[in-house]
Amino acid sequence: MLSMTPVHAAETGYAPVNGLQLYYEIHGPAKATTTPLVLLHGGGDTIETSFGALLPVLARTRRVIALEQQGYGHTADVPDRPFTFEQSADDTAALLAHLGIARADLLGFSNGGTIALQVAIRHPQCVRKLVLVSTLTFRHGADPALWEWMKNARLENMPVELQDAYRKVAPQPENLRLMHDKAAQRMRDFRDIPSDALRAITAPALVIVGDTDVIRPEHALELARLLPHAQLAVLPATDHMAIMHRTELLEPMLTRFLNADLSRGTGVPPVGK
Numbered sequence: 149m150l151s152m153t154p155v156h157a158a159e160t161g162y163a164p165v166n167g168l169q170l171y172y173e174i175h176g177p178a179k180a181t182t183t184p185l186v187l188l189h190g191g192g193d194t195i196e197t198s199f200g201a202l203l204p205v206l207a208r209t210r211r212v213i214a215l216e217q218q219g220y221g222h223t224a225d226v227p228d229r230p231f232t233f234e235q236s237a238d239d240t241a242a243l244l245a246h247l248g249i250a251r252a253d254l255l256g257f258s259n260g261g262t263i264a265l266q267v268a269i270r271h272p273q274c275v276r277k278l279v280l281v282s283t284l285t286f287r288h289g290a291d292p293a294l295w296e297w298m299k300n301a302r303l304e305n306m307p308v309e310l311q312d313a314y315r316k317v318a319p320q321p322e323n324l325r326l327m328h329d330k331a332a333q334r335m336r337d338f339r340d341i342p343s344d345a346l347r348a349i350t351a352p353a354l355v356i357v358g359d360t361d362v363i364r365p366e367h368a369l370e371l372a373r374l375l376p377h378a379q380l381a382v383l384p385a386t387d388h389m390a391i392m393h394r395t396e397l398l399e400p401m402l403t404r405f406l407n408a409d410l411s412r413g414t415g416v417p418p419v420g421k
Contacts, residue, residue, distance in 0.1 A: 159174040162223075166235070167226055167229070168239060169224060170217075170218075170242075171215065171216045172214065172215040173214045174212070175203060175207035176210050176211040177211070182211070182406065183251065183276050184213055185206060185252065186214075186215070186244070186252045186253065186254050187214040187255050187257075188255065188257070188261070189216065189217070189220065189260050191331050191334070192306060192331055194222075197313045198257050199257075199392065202395050202399070213252070215243055217263075219326070219330060220314075225323055225326060230330060231334040233263050233334070234266050236263045238270065240267050241271040241274050251274060253276050254275055254278050256280060257282060258281070258282045258284075259284075259335075261280040261281055262285070264279075265349070266341075268351055269341075269345050276410070277351055279353070279354045279356065279405070280355045280356065282358065285341050285346065285371050286370070288367070289363055289367025290362055291364060301332040303329070347375075351377070352377040352378070352410070353372070354378070354381065355378055356380075356381045356398070356401075357381075357382055358388060359382050359385065360385070361386070361387060361388045362388040363388070368382070
Protein backbone atom coordinates (compact mmCIF):
# COMPACT_ATOMS: atom_id res chain seq x y z
CA MET A 149 0.00 0.00 0.00
CA LEU A 150 1.29 3.44 -0.88
CA SER A 151 1.72 5.89 1.98
CA MET A 152 -0.41 9.02 2.14
CA THR A 153 0.04 12.34 3.89
CA PRO A 154 -2.75 13.14 6.39
CA VAL A 155 -5.10 15.73 4.96
CA HIS A 156 -6.43 18.48 7.26
CA ALA A 157 -9.18 20.66 5.81
CA ALA A 158 -9.64 24.30 6.66
CA GLU A 159 -13.39 23.85 6.28
CA THR A 160 -15.74 20.88 5.87
CA GLY A 161 -19.44 20.73 5.21
CA TYR A 162 -22.43 19.10 3.59
CA ALA A 163 -24.17 20.79 0.67
CA PRO A 164 -27.87 20.06 0.01
CA VAL A 165 -27.74 19.37 -3.74
CA ASN A 166 -29.96 17.21 -5.95
CA GLY A 167 -31.35 15.15 -3.08
CA LEU A 168 -27.91 14.59 -1.50
CA GLN A 169 -26.04 15.91 1.48
CA LEU A 170 -22.82 16.18 -0.52
CA TYR A 171 -19.68 16.19 1.60
CA TYR A 172 -16.93 18.66 0.72
CA GLU A 173 -13.67 20.01 2.11
CA ILE A 174 -11.95 23.32 1.43
CA HIS A 175 -8.17 23.50 1.81
CA GLY A 176 -5.52 26.14 1.27
CA PRO A 177 -5.00 29.83 2.08
CA ALA A 178 -8.22 31.80 2.50
CA LYS A 179 -6.84 34.75 0.52
CA ALA A 180 -5.43 32.76 -2.41
CA THR A 181 -5.78 34.73 -5.64
CA THR A 182 -5.77 31.72 -7.97
CA THR A 183 -8.93 30.12 -9.36
CA PRO A 184 -10.29 27.43 -7.00
CA LEU A 185 -9.31 23.88 -7.92
CA VAL A 186 -11.93 21.13 -7.56
CA LEU A 187 -10.74 17.54 -7.04
CA LEU A 188 -12.90 14.65 -8.29
CA HIS A 189 -11.89 11.26 -6.90
CA GLY A 190 -11.73 7.89 -8.62
CA GLY A 191 -14.08 4.94 -8.49
CA GLY A 192 -14.19 3.19 -5.11
CA ASP A 193 -12.12 6.00 -3.59
CA THR A 194 -12.45 8.70 -0.96
CA ILE A 195 -10.79 12.10 -1.01
CA GLU A 196 -7.92 10.66 0.98
CA THR A 197 -7.30 7.56 -1.13
CA SER A 198 -7.27 9.51 -4.40
CA PHE A 199 -5.61 12.73 -3.25
CA GLY A 200 -3.91 12.11 0.10
CA ALA A 201 -0.48 12.65 -1.42
CA LEU A 202 -1.21 15.48 -3.85
CA LEU A 203 -3.80 17.61 -2.06
CA PRO A 204 -1.51 18.97 0.69
CA VAL A 205 1.06 19.96 -1.95
CA LEU A 206 -1.47 21.81 -4.11
CA ALA A 207 -3.12 23.48 -1.10
CA ARG A 208 0.09 25.27 -0.13
CA THR A 209 -0.62 28.02 -2.66
CA ARG A 210 -4.25 27.67 -3.86
CA ARG A 211 -7.76 27.03 -2.63
CA VAL A 212 -8.61 23.37 -3.19
CA ILE A 213 -12.14 21.99 -2.93
CA ALA A 214 -12.51 18.23 -2.65
CA LEU A 215 -15.85 16.43 -2.64
CA GLU A 216 -17.11 12.90 -2.20
CA GLN A 217 -19.67 11.76 -4.73
CA GLN A 218 -23.02 10.10 -4.11
CA GLY A 219 -22.55 7.01 -1.95
CA TYR A 220 -18.80 7.53 -1.51
CA GLY A 221 -16.94 8.38 1.68
CA HIS A 222 -18.86 10.80 3.91
CA THR A 223 -21.70 11.29 1.40
CA ALA A 224 -24.69 9.04 2.03
CA ASP A 225 -26.22 7.21 -0.90
CA VAL A 226 -29.65 7.60 -2.47
CA PRO A 227 -30.53 3.88 -2.61
CA ASP A 228 -32.84 3.99 -5.63
CA ARG A 229 -30.59 6.30 -7.71
CA PRO A 230 -27.83 4.64 -9.77
CA PHE A 231 -24.36 6.09 -10.07
CA THR A 232 -23.93 7.89 -13.41
CA PHE A 233 -21.20 10.17 -14.68
CA GLU A 234 -23.78 12.68 -15.83
CA GLN A 235 -25.48 12.87 -12.42
CA SER A 236 -22.14 13.25 -10.65
CA ALA A 237 -21.32 16.12 -13.04
CA ASP A 238 -24.62 17.82 -12.20
CA ASP A 239 -23.92 17.32 -8.48
CA THR A 240 -20.49 18.91 -8.88
CA ALA A 241 -21.92 21.94 -10.66
CA ALA A 242 -24.60 22.26 -7.98
CA LEU A 243 -21.93 22.21 -5.26
CA LEU A 244 -20.09 25.06 -6.96
CA ALA A 245 -23.33 27.05 -7.11
CA HIS A 246 -23.95 26.31 -3.41
CA LEU A 247 -20.48 27.61 -2.55
CA GLY A 248 -20.93 30.71 -4.71
CA ILE A 249 -18.14 29.75 -7.10
CA ALA A 250 -18.93 30.82 -10.65
CA ARG A 251 -15.92 29.18 -12.31
CA ALA A 252 -13.31 26.67 -11.21
CA ASP A 253 -10.49 24.49 -12.44
CA LEU A 254 -11.29 20.76 -12.30
CA LEU A 255 -8.87 17.90 -11.67
CA GLY A 256 -10.38 14.45 -12.07
CA PHE A 257 -8.70 11.10 -11.51
CA SER A 258 -9.99 7.96 -13.25
CA ASN A 259 -13.82 8.04 -12.92
CA GLY A 260 -13.36 11.60 -11.65
CA GLY A 261 -11.79 12.56 -14.97
CA THR A 262 -14.82 11.27 -16.86
CA ILE A 263 -17.02 13.30 -14.47
CA ALA A 264 -14.89 16.39 -15.11
CA LEU A 265 -15.44 15.98 -18.85
CA GLN A 266 -19.18 15.71 -18.26
CA VAL A 267 -19.10 18.93 -16.22
CA ALA A 268 -17.34 20.66 -19.12
CA ILE A 269 -19.96 19.30 -21.55
CA ARG A 270 -23.07 19.89 -19.44
CA HIS A 271 -22.00 23.01 -17.49
CA PRO A 272 -19.26 24.66 -19.57
CA GLN A 273 -19.73 28.02 -17.84
CA CYS A 274 -18.43 26.43 -14.60
CA VAL A 275 -15.08 25.30 -16.00
CA ARG A 276 -11.93 27.34 -16.59
CA LYS A 277 -9.35 24.55 -17.03
CA LEU A 278 -9.38 20.73 -16.94
CA VAL A 279 -6.80 18.27 -15.64
CA LEU A 280 -7.72 14.75 -16.73
CA VAL A 281 -5.70 11.99 -15.06
CA SER A 282 -6.11 8.37 -16.24
CA THR A 283 -9.43 9.35 -17.80
CA LEU A 284 -11.61 7.00 -19.84
CA THR A 285 -13.52 8.47 -22.77
CA PHE A 286 -14.09 5.48 -25.09
CA ARG A 287 -14.43 1.83 -24.07
CA HIS A 288 -11.58 0.87 -26.39
CA GLY A 289 -9.32 3.18 -24.38
CA ALA A 290 -9.03 0.77 -21.45
CA ASP A 291 -6.98 -2.39 -21.26
CA PRO A 292 -9.33 -5.24 -22.33
CA ALA A 293 -8.53 -6.97 -19.02
CA LEU A 294 -10.48 -4.22 -17.23
CA TRP A 295 -13.71 -5.15 -18.97
CA GLU A 296 -13.17 -8.86 -18.32
CA TRP A 297 -12.58 -8.12 -14.64
CA MET A 298 -15.68 -5.89 -14.48
CA LYS A 299 -17.94 -8.66 -15.74
CA ASN A 300 -17.60 -10.45 -12.41
CA ALA A 301 -16.44 -7.65 -10.09
CA ARG A 302 -16.91 -8.64 -6.45
CA LEU A 303 -16.48 -6.70 -3.22
CA GLU A 304 -14.08 -9.38 -1.98
CA ASN A 305 -11.65 -8.37 -4.75
CA MET A 306 -11.78 -4.66 -3.92
CA PRO A 307 -8.44 -3.45 -2.48
CA VAL A 308 -8.55 -3.73 1.30
CA GLU A 309 -7.26 -0.19 1.77
CA LEU A 310 -10.25 1.16 -0.17
CA GLN A 311 -12.67 -0.95 1.87
CA ASP A 312 -11.09 0.30 5.10
CA ALA A 313 -11.16 3.94 3.94
CA TYR A 314 -14.89 3.69 3.18
CA ARG A 315 -15.75 2.08 6.51
CA LYS A 316 -13.68 4.70 8.34
CA VAL A 317 -15.78 7.68 7.21
CA ALA A 318 -19.07 6.45 5.70
CA PRO A 319 -22.28 7.41 7.55
CA GLN A 320 -23.55 3.89 6.82
CA PRO A 321 -20.50 1.58 6.71
CA GLU A 322 -22.78 -1.38 6.12
CA ASN A 323 -23.46 0.03 2.63
CA LEU A 324 -19.97 -0.84 1.39
CA ARG A 325 -21.24 -3.66 -0.81
CA LEU A 326 -23.96 -1.42 -2.25
CA MET A 327 -21.38 1.25 -3.10
CA HIS A 328 -19.10 -1.30 -4.73
CA ASP A 329 -21.87 -2.89 -6.77
CA LYS A 330 -23.25 0.44 -8.01
CA ALA A 331 -19.75 1.64 -8.90
CA ALA A 332 -19.07 -1.58 -10.82
CA GLN A 333 -22.40 -1.29 -12.63
CA ARG A 334 -21.57 2.28 -13.68
CA MET A 335 -18.44 0.94 -15.33
CA ARG A 336 -20.21 -2.00 -16.97
CA ASP A 337 -22.70 0.51 -18.40
CA PHE A 338 -19.95 2.85 -19.63
CA ARG A 339 -20.83 4.52 -22.92
CA ASP A 340 -18.42 6.36 -25.19
CA ILE A 341 -18.53 10.14 -24.97
CA PRO A 342 -19.38 11.45 -28.46
CA SER A 343 -16.34 12.85 -30.24
CA ASP A 344 -18.28 15.97 -31.24
CA ALA A 345 -19.00 16.70 -27.58
CA LEU A 346 -15.28 16.50 -26.80
CA ARG A 347 -14.39 18.75 -29.74
CA ALA A 348 -16.84 21.34 -28.39
CA ILE A 349 -15.02 21.69 -25.06
CA THR A 350 -13.23 25.03 -25.11
CA ALA A 351 -11.49 24.83 -21.73
CA PRO A 352 -7.72 24.26 -21.88
CA ALA A 353 -6.94 20.71 -20.78
CA LEU A 354 -3.96 18.78 -19.49
CA VAL A 355 -4.30 15.03 -20.12
CA ILE A 356 -2.10 12.85 -17.89
CA VAL A 357 -1.60 9.07 -18.05
CA GLY A 358 0.89 6.52 -16.78
CA ASP A 359 2.93 4.53 -19.28
CA THR A 360 1.64 1.27 -17.72
CA ASP A 361 -1.81 2.61 -16.83
CA VAL A 362 -5.03 0.62 -17.23
CA ILE A 363 -6.02 3.55 -19.44
CA ARG A 364 -3.90 3.05 -22.53
CA PRO A 365 -1.46 5.88 -23.36
CA GLU A 366 -2.71 5.71 -26.96
CA HIS A 367 -6.18 6.58 -25.67
CA ALA A 368 -4.85 9.55 -23.72
CA LEU A 369 -3.23 10.81 -26.94
CA GLU A 370 -6.53 10.32 -28.78
CA LEU A 371 -8.34 12.37 -26.13
CA ALA A 372 -5.70 15.12 -26.21
CA ARG A 373 -6.06 15.38 -29.99
CA LEU A 374 -9.87 15.58 -29.82
CA LEU A 375 -9.90 18.36 -27.24
CA PRO A 376 -9.28 21.69 -29.02
CA HIS A 377 -6.82 23.11 -26.47
CA ALA A 378 -4.99 20.22 -24.86
CA GLN A 379 -1.55 18.86 -24.10
CA LEU A 380 -0.47 15.38 -23.02
CA ALA A 381 1.87 14.13 -20.31
CA VAL A 382 2.86 10.45 -20.03
CA LEU A 383 4.48 9.62 -16.70
CA PRO A 384 7.25 7.00 -16.90
CA ALA A 385 7.24 3.83 -14.79
CA THR A 386 3.74 4.66 -13.54
CA ASP A 387 0.60 2.52 -13.30
CA HIS A 388 -2.98 3.41 -12.38
CA MET A 389 -2.53 2.90 -8.64
CA ALA A 390 0.67 4.94 -8.44
CA ILE A 391 -0.09 7.92 -10.66
CA MET A 392 -1.68 10.20 -8.04
CA HIS A 393 1.35 9.65 -5.80
CA ARG A 394 3.88 10.96 -8.33
CA THR A 395 3.82 14.40 -6.71
CA GLU A 396 7.40 15.15 -7.76
CA LEU A 397 6.21 15.09 -11.39
CA LEU A 398 2.63 16.26 -10.98
CA GLU A 399 3.14 19.35 -8.81
CA PRO A 400 5.39 21.36 -11.19
CA MET A 401 3.40 20.56 -14.33
CA LEU A 402 0.07 21.30 -12.62
CA THR A 403 1.38 24.58 -11.27
CA ARG A 404 2.61 25.69 -14.69
CA PHE A 405 -0.58 24.63 -16.42
CA LEU A 406 -3.03 26.11 -13.90
CA ASN A 407 -1.09 29.36 -13.55
CA ALA A 408 -0.75 29.97 -17.30
CA ASP A 409 -2.44 33.17 -18.46
CA LEU A 410 -5.66 32.46 -20.37
CA SER A 411 -5.31 35.76 -22.20
CA ARG A 412 -2.37 34.31 -24.13
CA GLY A 413 -3.91 32.08 -26.74
CA THR A 414 -5.28 28.82 -25.33
CA GLY A 415 -3.59 29.07 -21.94
CA VAL A 416 -1.88 25.75 -22.65
CA PRO A 417 1.90 26.29 -22.41
CA PRO A 418 4.32 23.44 -23.06
CA VAL A 419 4.60 21.52 -19.77
CA GLY A 420 8.35 21.86 -19.66
CA LYS A 421 8.39 25.63 -20.16
